[in-house]
Amino acid sequence: xxxxxxxxxxxxxxxxxxxxxxxxxxxxxxxxxxxxxxxxxxxxxxxxxxxxxxxxxxxxxxxxxxxxxxxxxxxxxxxxxxxxxxxxxxxxxxxxxxxxxxxxxxxxxxxxxxxxxxxxxxxxxxxxxxxxxxxxxxxxxxxxxxxxxxxxxxxxxxxxxxxxxxxxxxxxxxxxxxxxxxxxxxxxxxxxxxxxxxxxxxxxxxxxxxxxxxxxxxxxxxxxxxxxxxxxxxxxxxxxxxxxxxxxxxxxxxxxxxxxxxxxxxxxxxxxxxxxxxxxxxxxxxxxxxxxxxxxxxxxxxxxxxxxxxxxxxxxxxxxxxxxxxxxxxxxxxxxxxxxxxxxxxxxxxxxxxxxxxxxxxxxxxxxxxxxxxxxxxxxxxxxxxxxxxxxxxxxxxxxxxxxxxxxxxxxxxxxxxxxxxxxxxxxxxxxxxxxxxxxxxxxxxxxxxxxxxxxxxxxxxxxxxxxxxxxxxxxxxxxxxxxxxxxxxxxxxxxxxxxxxxxxxxxxxxxxxxxxxxxxxxxxxxxxxxxxxxxxxxxxxxxxxxxxxxxxxxxxxxxxxxxx
Numbered sequence: 398x399x400x401x402x403x404x405x406x407x408x409x410x411x412x413x414x415x416x417x418x419x420x421x422x423x424x425x426x427x428x429x430x431x432x433x434x435x436x437x438x439x440x441x442x443x444x445x446x447x448x449x450x451x452x453x454x455x456x457x458x459x460x461x462x463x464x465x466x467x468x469x470x471x472x473x474x475x476x477x478x479x480x481x482x483x484x485x486x487x488x489x490x491x492x493x494x495x496x497x498x499x500x501x502x503x504x505x506x507x508x509x510x511x512x513x514x515x516x517x518x519x520x521x522x523x524x525x526x527x528x529x530x531x532x533x534x535x536x537x538x539x540x541x542x543x544x545x546x547x548x549x550x551x552x553x554x555x556x557x558x559x560x561x562x563x564x565x566x567x568x569x570x571x572x573x574x575x576x577x578x579x580x581x582x583x584x585x586x587x588x589x590x591x592x593x594x595x596x597x598x599x600x601x602x603x604x605x606x607x608x609x610x611x612x613x614x615x616x617x618x619x620x621x622x623x624x625x626x627x628x629x630x631x632x633x634x635x636x637x638x639x640x641x642x643x644x645x646x647x648x649x650x651x652x653x654x655x656x657x658x659x660x661x662x663x664x665x666x667x668x669x670x671x672x673x674x675x676x677x678x679x680x681x682x683x684x685x686x687x688x689x690x691x692x693x694x695x696x697x698x699x700x701x702x703x704x705x706x707x708x709x710x711x712x713x714x715x716x717x718x719x720x721x722x723x724x725x726x727x728x729x730x731x732x733x734x735x736x737x738x739x740x741x742x743x744x745x746x747x748x749x750x751x752x753x754x755x756x757x758x759x760x761x762x763x764x765x766x767x768x769x770x771x772x773x774x775x776x777x778x779x780x781x782x783x784x785x786x787x788x789x790x791x792x793x794x795x796x797x798x799x800x801x802x803x804x805x806x807x808x809x810x811x812x813x814x815x816x817x818x819x820x821x822x823x824x825x826x827x828x829x830x831x832x833x834x835x836x837x838x839x840x841x842x843x844x845x846x847x848x849x850x851x852x853x854x855x856x857x858x859x860x861x862x863x864x865x866x867x868x869x870x871x872x873x874x875x876x877x878x879x880x881x882x883x884x885x886x887x888x889x890x891x892x893x894x895x896x897x898x899x900x901x902x903x904x905x906x907x908x909x910x911x912x913x914x915x916x917x918x919x920x921x922x923x924x925x926x927x928x929x930x931x932x933x934x935x936x937x938x939x940x941x942x943x944x945x946x947x948x949x950x951x952x953x954x955x956x957x958x959x960x961x962x
Contacts, residue, residue, distance in 0.1 A: 451510045451718025459484055460516035468554045470547045474535035478525035479505045481516035491562035493735035494555060497524035498574035502621040504531025510718040521559050525551055529627045536629040537622055540576045540655045548581045563587060565735040569727065571595050571712050579657035582672060583664035590671045590734040592727045595709040597683040598691025601652035606684055607893035607908055609871065610639045610935035613813045614682040640935050642896045661694045671698040673730045675723045677706040678913050679821045681933060685912040686856050693764055701748045701764060702726060705755050707817045750854060750914035753888060754824050759914055769854045769959050776842050776954040785842035787923060787956060795949045798840055803941035806839035808875045808926035810890055813933050827887040831924055839928040840946060843879065851917040855959030857910040866943040868898040873931045874908050879922040889913045896937040903947065925956060
């Protein structure tokens with residue numbers, strides 16, 4: 398997702414091949430870029446070697462590989478592509494076909510191993526570099542109208558130059574490729590099905606959810622586009638507008654034309670289409686909440702896998718050639734929808750969630766699920782020497798709890814990216830002692846010991862009222878599982894910003910915490926902490942302000958948890 402330079406693989410031997418392959422792995426999963434020194438270089442080279450070895454093992458003569466394909470777009474831009482063609486003649490004279498679309502900052506070589514596996518199974522596979530990336534011309538269009546038109550030209554080329562079965566064309570991609578895949582299956586009538594991995598439903602919500610710019614991930618996106626591609630200047634300009642909270646309407650219009658959610662009506666109105674989506678709970682770029690909401694709007698046959706991991710990390714195994722839940726389901730999905738193989742994929746649960754900290758998967762019949770309902774807790778204000786309370790009875794007091802911005806608290810998501818990687822892939826969560834949260838800069842609410850397990854399945858919502866002495870504020874809400882020793886383990890968090898209120902104007906605020914699947918054991922406590930700064934997000938002002946969190950009888954301040962019945 399971050400940085401890659403040049404081609405990953407070529408037909409000729411290239412002395413830079415290992416370095417380029419290492420860069421590809423580092424770009425897909427930041428965990429591979431967090432190491433340093435010779436050990437880090439060695440690990441990346443081992444990963445690139447794994448890809449090359451996996452591709453070599455698949456290359457048994459059962460398909461041909463041509464990486465010299467050129468497709469000319471409507472505006473004359475030339476797109477580079479690679480073509481995988483089965484060697485065995487098709488009894489019908491036609492082959493089902495899958496199109497792979499590159500991730501942000503990558504190119505057509507990203508899917509060498511998955512493409513080879515599909516070609517061995519009797520698929521024509523074309524993997525191409527979108528405009529602005531790899532050796533393709535033009536400027537990055539960020540899944541916009543030019544990218545959608547380019548996809549149609551790719552299909553035109555396939556039908557004119559290969560034995561593609563026009564009735565059985567699928568599309569797939571990770572991250573950027575997933576967004577284009579979802580838009581493509583919605584708007585291009587010749588695409589029958591899509592497998593989208595770590596994609597998005599609403600682009601503005603991904604970069605600016607609850608009016609809060611995603612600082613770290615946004616900077617990575619913009620920076621990597623300049624390092625490995627040729628971005629349209631509007632990309633950086635629009636991110637700058639989000640950081641400054643200016644001209645949001647124009648950004649909203651731009652982002653809507655690049656959001657699969659915009660085209661979901663077209664998808665639902667199309668006969669015979671289907672969609673499989675795989676996303677990750679700790680993906681704080683393409684937020685799981687927005688993906689769940691987009692998925693709920695789809696009415697064609699569909700499947701959803703929600704996995705542990707940060708952006709794109711659940712898909713890395715398939716790129717390396719390993720089997721795993723995501724790619725095994727993807728291959729079965731294509732076999733069922735494009736080849737008519739009755740492999741049982743549609744008999745499996747429609748929705749599965751992997752529990753936090755690499756726990757087992759739980760199954761749901763759909764999303765929204767009839768087995769999941771809202772559990773409401775009420776928040777009561779803190780006392781002079783006590784924390785606020787989380788309980789099942791309503792608050793009966795009227796008071797304000799004031800804190801100051803200008804300093805962080807020990808309530809935090811941890812070091813950006815690294816903390817998420819350690820929590821989701823090494824089972825090393827972010828923990829803290831909530832007694833150390835500064836009462837000047839933060840607020841803690843805590844329940845009594847739970848009488849029964851709380852089975853979290855989805856989102857949480859903090860609903861409250863606030864005012865700021867400057868009319869601007871960033872509010873971060875952290876949710877914890879507190880064990881009998883008082884250790885608070887961060888389970889999820891959410892953020893929201895106000896930037897256009899009057900001084901001390903009271904504003905209603907609802908912050909959706911990132912969806913998760915997690916069981917808080919009976920006997921433990923649940924807790925939330927609220928403060929005004931987290932390093933992952935941009936703040937609306939660097940000036941110090943006072944934030945009042947208000948408690949009253951009407952409306953109540955609440956924490957609502959989607960939990961299994």
